[in-house]
Amino acid sequence: MTLALIDYGAGNLHSVANALRAAGAEDVKTTADPAVVRAADRIVLPGVGSFKACAKGLWAIPGMVEAMNERVHVGGAPFLGICVGMQLLATRGLEHGSTKGLGWIAGEVRLIERTDPAIKIPHMGWNDVSLGRKDPAHGLVEAGEAYFLHSYHFVPDEGQDVAAMTDHGGGLVAAVARDNVVGVQFHPEKSQAFGLALLSRFLDWKP
Amino acid sequence: MTVRVRVIPCLDVADGRVVKGVNFVDLKDAGDPVEQARAYDAAGADELCFLDISASHEGRGTLLDIVQRTAEVCFMPLTVGGGVRTAEDARALLLAGADKVAVNSAAVSRPEVVADIAHKFGSQCIVASVDARKVGEGRWEIFTHGGRRPTGIDALEHALKLADLGAGELLVTSMDGDGTQSGYDLELTRAIADSVSVPVIASGGVGTLDHLVQGVTRGHASAVLAASIFHFGKHSIAEAHAALRSAGLPARA
Numbered sequence: 094m095t096l097a098l099i100d101y102g103a104g105n106l107h108s109v110a111n112a113l114r115a116a117g118a119e120d121v122k123t124t125a126d127p128a129v130v131r132a133a134d135r136i137v138l139p140g141v142g143s144f145k146a147c148a149k150g151l152w153a154i155p156g157m158v159e160a161m162n163e164r165v166h167v168g169g170a171p172f173l174g175i176c177v178g179m180q181l182l183a184t185r186g187l188e189h190g191s192t193k194g195l196g197w198i199a200g201e202v203r204l205i206e207r208t209d210p211a212i213k214i215p216h217m218g219w220n221d222v223s224l225g226r227k228d229p230a231h232g233l234v235e236a237g238e239a240y241f242l243h244s245y246h247f248v249p250d251e252g253q254d255v256a257a258m259t260d261h262g263g264g265l266v267a268a269v270a271r272d273n274v275v276g277v278q279f280h281p282e283k284s285q286a287f288g289l290a291l292l293s294r295f296l297d298w299k300p
Numbered sequence: 301m302t303v304r305v306r307v308i309p310c311l312d313v314a315d316g317r318v319v320k321g322v323n324f325v326d327l328k329d330a331g332d333p334v335e336q337a338r339a340y341d342a343a344g345a346d347e348l349c350f351l352d353i354s355a356s357h358e359g360r361g362t363l364l365d366i367v368q369r370t371a372e373v374c375f376m377p378l379t380v381g382g383g384v385r386t387a388e389d390a391r392a393l394l395l396a397g398a399d400k401v402a403v404n405s406a407a408v409s410r411p412e413v414v415a416d417i418a419h420k421f422g423s424q425c426i427v428a429s430v431d432a433r434k435v436g437e438g439r440w441e442i443f444t445h446g447g448r449r450p451t452g453i454d455a456l457e458h459a460l461k462l463a464d465l466g467a468g469e470l471l472v473t474s475m476d477g478d479g480t481q482s483g484y485d486l487e488l489t490r491a492i493a494d495s496v497s498v499p500v501i502a503s504g505g506v507g508t509l510d511h512l513v514q515g516v517t518r519g520h521a522s523a524v525l526a527a528s529i530f531h532f533g534k535h536s537i538a539e540a541h542a543a544l545r546s547a548g549l550p551a552r553a
Contacts, residue, residue, distance in 0.1 A: 217303075
């Protein structure tokens with residue numbers, strides 16, 4: 094089983110690679126090569142920083158988005174997006190102007206509304222991962238506490254794509270999923286046992 | 301529930317070893333940073349902070365090595381500070397495995413460095429330090445060099461400026477309280493926390509679990525940082541979480 098961890102200049106790669114290995118992944122390929130993505134059994138897209146900068150970095154790699162589309166949508170490879178890597182699944186992001194996303198899960202990435210002065214932005218720290226009645230993530234995401242760090246949040250067009258919610262001055266989407274694609278707003282690589290267990294399930298995940 | 305109050309043990313590191321200064325002067329050796337980090341990870345600390353207090357005098361290589369080895373075995377957010385002067389310094393720490401960098405004296409002499417790091421790596425990875433001493437009723441001033449050198453800069457104005465420049469959170473340390481174990485400067489913490497939209501970490505002076513609770517209930521902090529009470533086994537992370545929960549605050553179970 095080879096796992097492609099996409100390197101598009103969006104930081105925190107080592108943390109994610111370390112955590113995947115700790116979760117049991119034997120062959121993690123940190124790569125910017127579309128050919129490696131095409132041949133991978135599973136794909137992880139990490140991401141920290143702004144939506145715009147991350148989108149720019151991803152589209153700057155010739156053939157990468159095409160390779161991801163092909164491997165995930167035609168080939169059916171399980172895909173996990175983390176933080177901005179999850180947000181990039183959206184149709185567009187509104188951080189520093191409107192930027193096109195992958196459009197795999199219809200929706201928009203917007204600034205978290207500060208409904209109360211006591212609500213701090215960024216949403217930073219451990220918070221609930223609460224599951225809904227339906228499970229579009231096919232058992233991958235479980236309820237618990239995970240580490241979040243973000244100022245923008247994913248607002249999917251379709252409620253059925255929401256896999257988990259959290260609460261920060263109101264409900265925020267914690268995970269989205271559709272078919273073999275899942276995205277988590279929180280950082281499993283920074284969520285101790287809860288996060289490592291999720292990554293471990295992803296290594297065996299059969300959506 | 302809502303986002304939990306973060307309990308953050310802070311390891312002061314000098315020459316690759318964990319030390320804890322009493323008012324930043326008398327240093328006691330309390331062990332290997334990587335082993336301590338691993339222990340705190342296992343104990344369920346919400347985040348970990350390394351402050352390299354030897355940074356102004358010593359080479360940076362040792363620190364980068366420690367950060368790298370820590371990131372390999374710890375699966376919680378790691379903030380590293382001490383001697384971060386430029387976006388390049390920040391990049392080296394982030395690449396070594398730090399999740400956030402704390403900018404200290406450079407944020408006083410050249411606040412633009414905060415904007416520079418925020419622009420390049422995102423606000424989420426910058427913790428701006430506000431090291432202050434009380435200089436009058438309701439007035440605090442920024443001090444540098446471990447609290448020895450006054451700057452004439454008003455602490456509240458400085459905090460607002462750092463948040464405006466793109467700091468993702470503020471680490472507010474009372475240099476009067478640091479090492480005394482007599483509690484945070486709650487007035488200072490609250491004055492800043494109530495004025496900025498980003499989270500504030502209370503720091504400096506924790507001696508009891510009640511001090512942690514007060515940092516949130518009276519200081520309005522989002523996170524509480526402490527060193528000695530954890531390092532020397534006086535209290536565990538679980539006890540800190542339990543104390544916060546008993547006070548009706550959200551904390552990890």
